[in-house]
Structures are given as structure tokens and as C-alpha cells.
Amino acid sequence: MAATLRLNRAQSAASRRRRINWTPYLFLLLPLALYFVWIIAPTFYTMYLSLTNWNGVDPVPKFVGFANFERLFTKDRTFTEALLNNVRWLVVFITIPTTLGLGLAMIFNNEMRGGRWYKISFYSPLVMSLPVIGLIWGWVYHPRAGLLNGFLQAVGVADPPGWLGDRDLAIWAVIIAAVWRQVGYVMVLYLAGLKNIDPSFVDAARVDGANRWQLFRHVILPLLAPVTTIIVVISIIDSLRAFDLVSIMTRGAQDTQVLANFMYIEAFNNYRMGYGAAIAVVLFAISLVFIGFYLSRVIRDELEY
Amino acid sequence: MSRSKWLIVFLLVGVALLSVASVLAQDNSIAYNSYASDPLPRAFDEKIVAAWNEAHPDMPVQHSIINHEDFKQAIRAYLLAEPAPDVLTWFAGNRARFFIDRGLIMDISNTWEAEGFGDSYAPGFNALATVDDKQYFLPTSYYWWAVYYRPSLFEKAGVEAPPETFDQLLETCDKLNAAGITPFTIGARFRWPAAAWFDYLNMRTNGPQFHVDLMLLKESYLDDRVKATFANWQKLIDRKCFVEDPAALDWQEAVDDMVQERAAMYLMGAFITDSYPDEMEEDLDFFRFPIIDPAIPVGEDAPTDGYFIAAQARNPEGAKAFLAYLGSQEVQQQAFEELGRLPTRTDVDISQAEPATQKGIQLIQSADYIAQFFDRDTTPPMAEVGMDGFMRFWDNPADLDTILQDMENERLRILEEESDQ
Numbered sequence: 001m002a003a004t005l006r007l008n009r010a011q012s013a014a015s016r017r018r019r020i021n022w023t024p025y026l027f028l029l030l031p032l033a034l035y036f037v038w039i040i041a042p043t044f045y046t047m048y049l050s051l052t053n054w055n056g057v058d059p060v061p062k063f064v065g066f067a068n069f070e071r072l073f074t075k076d077r078t079f080t081e082a083l084l085n086n087v088r089w090l091v092v093f094i095t096i097p098t099t100l101g102l103g104l105a106m107i108f109n110n111e112m113r114g115g116r117w118y119k120i121s122f123y124s125p126l127v128m129s130l131p132v133i134g135l136i137w138g139w140v141y142h143p144r145a146g147l148l149n150g151f152l153q154a155v156g157v158a159d160p161p162g163w164l165g166d167r168d169l170a171i172w173a174v175i176i177a178a179v180w181r182q183v184g185y186v187m188v189l190y191l192a193g194l195k196n197i198d199p200s201f202v203d204a205a206r207v208d209g210a211n212r213w214q215l216f217r218h219v220i221l222p223l224l225a226p227v228t229t230i231i232v233v234i235s236i237i238d239s240l241r242a243f244d245l246v247s248i249m250t251r252g253a254q255d256t257q258v259l260a261n262f263m264y265i266e267a268f269n270n271y272r273m274g275y276g277a278a279i280a281v282v283l284f285a286i287s288l289v290f291i292g293f294y295l296s297r298v299i300r301d302e303l304e305y
Numbered sequence: 306m307s308r309s310k311w312l313i314v315f316l317l318v319g320v321a322l323l324s325v326a327s328v329l330a331q332d333n334s335i336a337y338n339s340y341a342s343d344p345l346p347r348a349f350d351e352k353i354v355a356a357w358n359e360a361h362p363d364m365p366v367q368h369s370i371i372n373h374e375d376f377k378q379a380i381r382a383y384l385l386a387e388p389a390p391d392v393l394t395w396f397a398g399n400r401a402r403f404f405i406d407r408g409l410i411m412d413i414s415n416t417w418e419a420e421g422f423g424d425s426y427a428p429g430f431n432a433l434a435t436v437d438d439k440q441y442f443l444p445t446s447y448y449w450w451a452v453y454y455r456p457s458l459f460e461k462a463g464v465e466a467p468p469e470t471f472d473q474l475l476e477t478c479d480k481l482n483a484a485g486i487t488p489f490t491i492g493a494r495f496r497w498p499a500a501a502w503f504d505y506l507n508m509r510t511n512g513p514q515f516h517v518d519l520m521l522l523k524e525s526y527l528d529d530r531v532k533a534t535f536a537n538w539q540k541l542i543d544r545k546c547f548v549e550d551p552a553a554l555d556w557q558e559a560v561d562d563m564v565q566e567r568a569a570m571y572l573m574g575a576f577i578t579d580s581y582p583d584e585m586e587e588d589l590d591f592f593r594f595p596i597i598d599p600a601i602p603v604g605e606d607a608p609t610d611g612y613f614i615a616a617q618a619r620n621p622e623g624a625k626a627f628l629a630y631l632g633s634q635e636v637q638q639q640a641f642e643e644l645g646r647l648p649t650r651t652d653v654d655i656s657q658a659e660p661a662t663q664k665g666i667q668l669i670q671s672a673d674y675i676a677q678f679f680d681r682d683t684t685p686p687m688a689e690v691g692m693d694g695f696m697r698f699w700d701n702p703a704d705l706d707t708i709l710q711d712m713e714n715e716r717l718r719i720l721e722e723e724s725d726q
Contacts, residue, residue: 054380057384127574141553145561167701253496254696268379
């Protein structure tokens with residue numbers, strides 16, 4: 001009886017050892033296969049397509065070398081416009097929502113009456129999908145019956161702008177809608193960061209006689225640095241892949257084109273798959289720089305701990 | 306032990322998946338993808354499918370309605386899929402020809418013959434269906450474009466009759482402006498309504514033949530005749546004929562400008578009535594786009610819609626039966642009575658039609674040439690750059706030379722790439 005038990009235990013120990021060898025790979029097999037089929041392979045296929053002028057229908061794409069890229073960078077004004085708009089988006093995104101979100105987090109980190117309600121109301125845009133936000137802001141900007149112009153007319157502005165129809169304002173109008181959503185997101189990330197700050201640091205600073213600004217500037221903000229890095233990188237990536245709002249609100253008309261929507265129009269509206277793929281590759285290359293930076297930061301931080 | 310358990314689970318899942326697949330493969334349904342996404346056409350589309358499903362429970366139609374814009378972008382993926390959807394809605398003319406030339410649309414000559422469509426469809430539409438003596442496309446309905454206006458507002462501004470010439474149109478603008486009414490509204494947020502202006506101004510200024518050649522990229526956008534078209538457009542802008550921010554509104558939102566008496570006219574397709582309040586339609590009429598040069602033939606936009614079967618359809622027999630139903634006199638009669646779309650068959654009874662419809666038919670029948678529409682007559686990338694150019698012109702007419710140069714560059718690029726292939 002005891003011998004059998006011992007034997008069983010030995011067996012199960014042996015099989016456990018054996019299982020450790022192959023079980024993780026077995027479990028990883030399916031995700032890795034899916035990852036390869038859905039992410040890696042299409043990425044390389046897109047890179048290949050960017051060197052062709054495939055129209056989406058012909059059986060064999062024709063190889064054109066770097067002609068698509070050459071056209072993008074030398075002749076295509078829409079591409080320049082889209083790139084510029086992405087840069088505008090990016091600059092706004094890493095400044096305004098970050099600052100506002102941090103401010104809101106500082107305010108709501110204190111206990112206050114109805115604080116939870118305020119937090120929810122700032123956070124709630126994030127649970128809506130971007131197309132819905134695009135539709136809502138499309139109505140806000142409606143030149144005749146919209147909330148914004150209704151207000152402007154009520155306070156006596158005789159000739160309020162057409163917002164999405166106005167070439168100089170349209171892209172900013174779209175970006176503001178995106179900022180509206182992003183602020184709540186940044187706020188939540190900073191709130192989580194603030195909760196993680198050890199109160200003893202704050203108490204120590206208070207004991208040393210730091211005023212509120214010094215406390216914020218020299219204690220809290222440096223302690224939030226890891227969160228800030230993540231937020232900046234997320235903001236950059238979000239602004240590079242901006243698509244939904246532009247697609248819903250203007251479809252890229254009135255100088256609001258961004259790279260992702262431009263790629264979509266070229267590939268699926270104009271049926272220039274090769275050219276669209278080239279835009280996608282450029283977007284990928286730009287994103288890769290920031291993602292690489294982000295990953296290197298994350299890995300370094302992990303090594304520190 | 307554990308490995309064989311895994312194996313059994315794996316096998317069971319596999320068998321289950323296979324049996325699901327074989328059930329799918331055996332069923333006799335017909336996949337029908339439609340772009341009838343606006344409310345009225347959608348309701349009608351659902352109704353005729355429901356009628357079919359009731360009559361053919363053994364061969365039900367799986368109906369998918371896709372947003373009009375999305376449909377246009379997805380169609381290539383549909384057609385290349387295996388199996389492709391069986392029956393699809395699409396545009397007659399160049400847009401269909403592109404797929405026919407690439408073997409993606411099924412030859413329906415035998416259905417055409419069996420149903421006697423050759424006799425019951427008007428000759429022009431037979432021609433639209435046919436490539437090299439074989440029929441591929443089933444054109445079922447078309448609609449007209451015209452200048453829609455509110456007679457009561459004309460009256461208020463002292464405009465006695467709808468303008469017939471360009472000069473009268475400019476005078477009409479002046480009178481309406483003097484009465485504090487915007488002459489034309491336009492909802493060009495998604496740009497295509499602006500293309501109608503180009504179509505008409507170009508056809509009226511230079512005649513349909515030049516317009517067709519331009520659409521087929523045979524003429525240059527730097528041609529003086531194109532400049533003459535824009536010069537006429539400029540006159541309309543200078544006389545303040547248009548609403549202030551044409552790009553701010555969607556086409557349906559711009560209809561409100563007429564409903565709320567802010568604007569008197571709108572260059573729009575007959576489908577404007579779908580979005581116009583029924584109780585106010587008594588005060589809505591239309592006239593032919595004014596003539597600029599009486600010496601040249603008259604062209605009109607009358608986009609034609611219809612159906613085809615994908616070459617890689619899973620259920621071609623079912624698809625053909627359903628197509629025959631869609632092209633039948635009964636369905637066209639219903640579409641005509643309920644949607645006001647003009648029938649392509651000659652045996653549809655139009656005697657009971659409202660005067661507006663009679664007038665629309667008259668408008669098209671008196672035209673010397675029928676165009677489809679800017680973004681259907683020319684290639685998609687050209688249409689994209691063109692519509693962008695029209696909107697830029699609207700915002701900044703002084704940029705015309707750069708705009709035309711951009712359009713010409715795009716034309717040359719397309720020609721160059723086509724000759725490569």
C-alpha cells in the first residue's frame with residue numbers, strides 16, 4: 001500500500017517534470033499561430049503590397065519597387081496634409097489632455113462631496129465608442145441647430161463659424177472632440193498613480209514646510225513620472241492611429257485628412273491597395289519609433305524592480 | 306492519459322465544426338447584400354425580400370443591408386470572397402463594367418432570355434446590361450437630378466417662373482437675396498453633392514460629349530473648356546447664389562434649410578423627397594438645370610441602380626431565380642408606386658403616377674444624353690481628387706489653377722498606371 005503510494009507520487013512527479021517541458025508551448029501554440037496568421041503575416045504582406053500597385057482585384061499584383069513611397073513623399077499633397085494633421089493631433093494630445101487630466105486627478109484625489117459623480121462624468125465619454133462620439137460632436141458643431149452655435153448666437157455672436165465646414169477650423173474641431181474623450185482617460189490613469197504614492201513622502205514634505213505648489217512640483221510630479229511616461233506614449237500612439245472621428249465627422253474633407261483615414265480612402269475607396277499599403281507602412285514606421293521607446297522604458301523599469 | 310483526453314476534446318471540437326460547416330454548405334439560402342440603407346428604400350427592400358421568403362420557404366434570402374458608403378468600399382472584398390454573396394446591388398455603367406471586365410460578375414444571358422427581359426426592358430437599359438452580346442447586369446431603377454425649389458419662396462421674392470437660362474438663374478439669385486432668402490442650399494460635407502454642380506455646369510457649358518470624354522480621362526482638366534465651366538461656377542458664387550458654408554452640412558441636413566424657408570433651391574436627386582416632410586411636398590417642385598448655351602445638346606444626370614450575381618456565388622441557381630423576381634414587372638411596379646423610382650421596364654403602368662413623377666420622366670426623355678453621375682462616370686481616385694478640388698474651389702476660388710493642376714496630375718497618373726498594367 002505504502003509502496004503503491006510512493007510509486008504514484010514518483011510517477012506524478014515524473015509526469016509533472018515532463019509536462020513542464022512541453023505544456024507552456026502547447027498552450028502557446030494556438031495563440032502564437034493566431035498571432036502569426038493575424039498579425040505577423042499581414043504585416044509582412046502589407047509591406048510586400050506597398051511595393052506593388054495592386055488594385056484589389058487583379059490576381060497578380062504588379063511590382064513597382066519604391067514608386068509608391070516616392071510619390072507619397074514627393075508628389076502627394078494629401079499625404080503631407082495628413083502627416084501634418086497627425087502632428088497637430090499629437091502635439092495637442094500630449095499637452096492638453098495630459099495637463100487637464102492631471103489637474104482633474106489632483107482635484108478629485110481629495111475627498112469631496114459628490115467626488116465620485118464628477119469622476120464618473122469625466123470618465124464616461126470613454127465608455128462610448130469613437131463613432132458615437134463623432135456623431136455627437138457632429139451635432140454639437142452643426143452650424144444651424146448645434147449646441148455650440150446655438151450658444152454663440154444666444155450670447156450675441158451674429159455670424160458663428162461653420163466649424164466642420166470651415167477649412168481653418170475643421171481639424172481643430174475634430175481634435176477637440178478627441179481631447180474631450182482623452183481627458184477622462186488620463187485622469188483615471190493619474191488617479192491610479194496618485195493612489196500609489198506613499199503618503200509618508202507627502203507627510204515628510206509637509207513637515208519640512210513645503211507649500212502646496214512645492215509639494216506638487218517636487219514630490220508628487222516626480223513620483224508620477226512613470227505614469228506620465230505611459231500617458232505620453234499612449235497619447236502619441238492614440239494620435240497616430242486617429243481614424244474613427246475623422247472618418248465619421250468629415251471623411252477627411254476640408255483639410256482634416258489623417259494618415260489612417262487617408263490609407264483607408266486610398267485602399268478601400270479608390271481601390272489602390274498598393275498605395276494604401278505604402279501609407280500603412282509609413283504609419284507603422286513612425287509608430288515603431290515610439291513603441292520602441294516605450295518598450296525600452298518598460299523593460300528598463302522592470303529590470304530596476 | 307491526459308494527452309489522449311486532449312486528443313478526444315480536440316477531435317470532438319473538430320467534428321462539431323465540420324458538421325456546422327456542412328450544414329452551412331447544404332443549405333439552399335441566397336445571400337443578398339444591399340446598399341439600400343436610407344430609411345425608405347430600406348423598408349422597401351425588406352418588404353420585397355419578405356415577400357420572396359414567404360413564397361419560397363425552401364430557398365430563403367439571407368438579407369444584409371450595408372451602409373451605402375461602406376458597401377462601395379467593401380464590394381471588392383465581397384466579390385473576391387469564396388463564396389461571394391449571391392446577389393448584390395450596384396451601379397450600372399462604368400462601375401459595373403470594371404468588374405465585368407475582370408470576370409467577377411456572372412453572365413446572366415440565359416436568365417435574360419428565359420424571362421424575356423430583352424423585350425420588356427427599354428432599349429437603353431438593355432444596352433446598359435450588355436457587354437459583348439451577353440447580359441451581366443440587371444438595371445432596375447433610375448432617378449433624375451434637377452433643381453428642387455419651393456414655389457412659395459419664389460413667389461415671396463417675386464420670381465415669376467423657374468429660370469430656364471443661366472442669366473435668368475442669376476437674376477433669380479439676386480431677387481431671392483434681396484428678399485433675404487438664400488438661393489441655393491447645399492450639403493456637401495461628404496462632398497458628392499458638389500459634384501452634381503460640376504456635372505451640370507460642365508454639360509451645359511461644353512456639351513455632354515466633352516463631359517463624357519473628360520470623365521473617361523480622354524480630355525485634359527487644363528483644357529480651356531474646363532476653365533469656362535469654372536468661370537460659370539464663379540459667376541454663381543459672385544452673385545451669392547449659395548449658402549455660406551456648403552461643406553458644413555450633410556445632404557439631408559441641408560434639406561432643412563428648404564423646409565425652414567431659409568433657402569429656396571437645392572440641386573439634388575429625386576431621392577430628396579425621401580427626406581422631405583410629406584405634408585410639405587405640395588410646396589416642392591423642380592425644374593431642369595438652366596440652359597447656358599442653347600446651341601449644344603442637353604445632358605442630364607440619371608444614375609441607374611440594379612443588381613448582379615457574383616461570379617463566385619455559392620448558389621447561382623437560387624440567385625438567378627431571385628434576380629428574375631427582382632427584375633419582374635410586379636416588383637418594379639411596386640418600387641415605382643412606393644418609392645417613386647423610375648422603372649427600366651416598359652410594361653410598368655405609370656399612368657397613375659403623380660404629376661411630379663411624370664414630369665421627371667419627361668425631363669429624362671427629353672434629354673439628348675444621360676450621364677450616371679460624376680463619381681460613377683469617372684474612376685474612383687479621379688472622383689476623389691475631383692470632389693476634393695470642387696470643395697477647395699468653393700472655399701477659395703482664387704486657387705483654381707492649382708486645383709486644376711492637381712486634377713490633371715491625377716488624371717495623368719491614372720492613365721500612366723493603366724498603360725502599365
